[in-house]
Amino acid sequence: MEFLPADHEEWLDMWAELADYPMNNGDAQCPFMGATWEYMGSTPDHHHFRHDKHPASGATEYVYIERRRKAMGWF
Numbered sequence: 001m002e003f004l005p006a007d008h009e010e011w012l013d014m015w016a017e018l019a020d021y022p023m024n025n026g027d028a029q030c031p032f033m034g035a036t037w038e039y040m041g042s043t044p045d046h047h048h049f050r051h052d053k054h055p056a057s058g059a060t061e062y063v064y065i066e067r068r069r070k071a072m073g074w075f
Contacts (some may be wrong), residue, residue, distance in 0.1 A: 030051060038052075
């Protein structure tokens, strides 16, 4: 697993895609009871996010966003 810096070319796109998930209603942070979405790192195929207490479910939620290079067939 690698951790992408905030100036990485995929950074803004992965957060925008996270916001587009239906449970997030356009919000990439979804603050609730002091918790927000956290970027956990990236594998060659996915970006990993966790929210300890998502406002839509009240539970810990995980989202795995496919990396752009994987979706385009870059290896």
